[in-house]
Amino acid sequence: MVALVAAVSAMGATGWYSDYILVSINGGADGYYWIGSDPGFGTDFQGAYFGSLTTLEFGSDMRYWSDTQDRDGGAFYWSINWNPSANEVIWTQTYLGGNDYQGTTPSDVNVASGLGLGEHTVSVWAKSWGTGQGDSWLGTGSGQYAAMFTKTIPEPTTLVLVGLGVAGLLVYRRRR
Numbered sequence: 001m002v003a004l005v006a007a008v009s010a011m012g013a014t015g016w017y018s019d020y021i022l023v024s025i026n027g028g029a030d031g032y033y034w035i036g037s038d039p040g041f042g043t044d045f046q047g048a049y050f051g052s053l054t055t056l057e058f059g060s061d062m063r064y065w066s067d068t069q070d071r072d073g074g075a076f077y078w079s080i081n082w083n084p085s086a087n088e089v090i091w092t093q094t095y096l097g098g099n100d101y102q103g104t105t106p107s108d109v110n111v112a113s114g115l116g117l118g119e120h121t122v123s124v125w126a127k128s129w130g131t132g133q134g135d136s137w138l139g140t141g142s143g144q145y146a147a148m149f150t151k152t153i154p155e156p157t158t159l160v161l162v163g164l165g166v167a168g169l170l171v172y173r174r175r176r
Helices: 002-010 155-175
Strands: 014-025 031-035 049-053 056-066 071-080 087-090 092-097 100-110 118-130 136-138 145-151
Touching (some): 014 049, 014 100, 014 118, 014 136, 056 071, 056 118, 071 100, 100 118
Antiparallel strands (some): 014 031, 014 056, 056 100, 071 087, 092 100, 118 136, 118 145
């Protein structure tokens, strides 16, 4: 029994704390949306509605730890409308001291790019990896964190479309 307890405690552990997806809507300032446990700052990503938008850019500010100080890097992942193929964004890792690490990326990944107009769901999760303790996941499978948004036509595009419509009507009237 003592040998079993000693073996389990020697294995160490990994974990997460103060984990944020940075969110920029239509080129605005970054908002901090937390995933995982509530750090007491920012907005809960799970269930958030980002509103009507043309661009939705993500970055990260993740904090994680390892008892054996073996974290080699990490990434956050995102998918749209529960698509099983994930998009990986590898972050820059910084050693914070002790057994703590930070992974950051600027908010320049436009997750709304190429999407059709209408309602969409975006899911996010994260992973750190290391040699001795392997992968440490934050939100995988059914535990992903999901938020919604509505993709709209950008205003300059709307004006161009209206202008083309008016020009077409004028040409049509002249030919009559």
